[in-house]
Amino acid sequence: MGAGTVHEAASVTAARARAHAAGPCDLVILDLTLPDGSGLDLVSELRSLGWNRLVVLASSDDPYAVRSAFQAGAQAYLLKSAAPSVVTDGVKRVLDGGVxxxxTVAPLLATGSRVPGTDNTPRELSAREVEVLQLVxxxxSNKEIGEALNLSALTVKSHLSRIGRKLGTGDRAQMVALAMRAGVIR
Structure with a gap:
């Protein structure tokens, strides 16, 4: 897929060391089950350090694991059992700024995901915000959404910011999950 440099690690400790040495890279693909800890902890840590494109590639389709990965900051959740084309599509979407x-796990995001301190209902979303959220x-990506709706990428970003305030989260995947659960988008 055009990667220039690839780092590999077999444990949380090794991944953490490589991540700190290399700094934020274009893409991280993490397993959840590592011998010395959870990949979820590393997702959260890398996210807080400025890493923006985090993909979980896991064997589990457990609803808790799927939601936890997105809540920790992952932009994609892929299954190891998936066809190579599904994995490639997921990685490309993340590289393009999407989620x-x-x-097989997408429907799991539509149930049981809540953000503390908000009512998490998308009832206040405008028609345009719903359109933007459906495309997310x-x-x-923001650029693709802008092209589809004849908006600038900055306007799309502004819509997403308002959606995030209304739903109580700035996480794209969680916005989508909340709107899907409420039946606002498919």
């Missing part, structure tokens, strides 16, 4: 969930759910 992605393996089609379809894996579109």
């Amino acid at each position: 992605y969930a393996d089609p 759910a379809d894996g579109q």
Whole structure:
């Protein structure tokens, strides 16, 4: 897929050391089950350090694991059992600034995800905000959404910021999950 430099690690400790040495890279693909800890902890840590494109590649389709990965800051949740084309599609969407969930786990995001301190209802979303959020759910980047709706990428970002305030989260995947659960988007 055009990667220039690839780092590999077999444990949380090794991944953490490489991450701190290399600094934020274009893409991180993490397993959840590592011999010395959880990949979820590393997702949260890398996210807080400025890493923006985090993909979980896991064997588990457990709803808790899927939601936890997105809540920790992952932009994609892919299954190891998926066809190579599904994994490639997911990685490409993340590289393009989108979010992605393996089609077999996507419905799990629509149930049981809540943000503390808000009522998490998308009832106040405008028609345009719903359009933007649907395109986010379809894996579109801000640029692609702008092109589809004849908006600038900055206007799309502004819409997403307002959606985030209304839903109590700035996380794209969680916005989508909340709107799907409420039946506002498909």
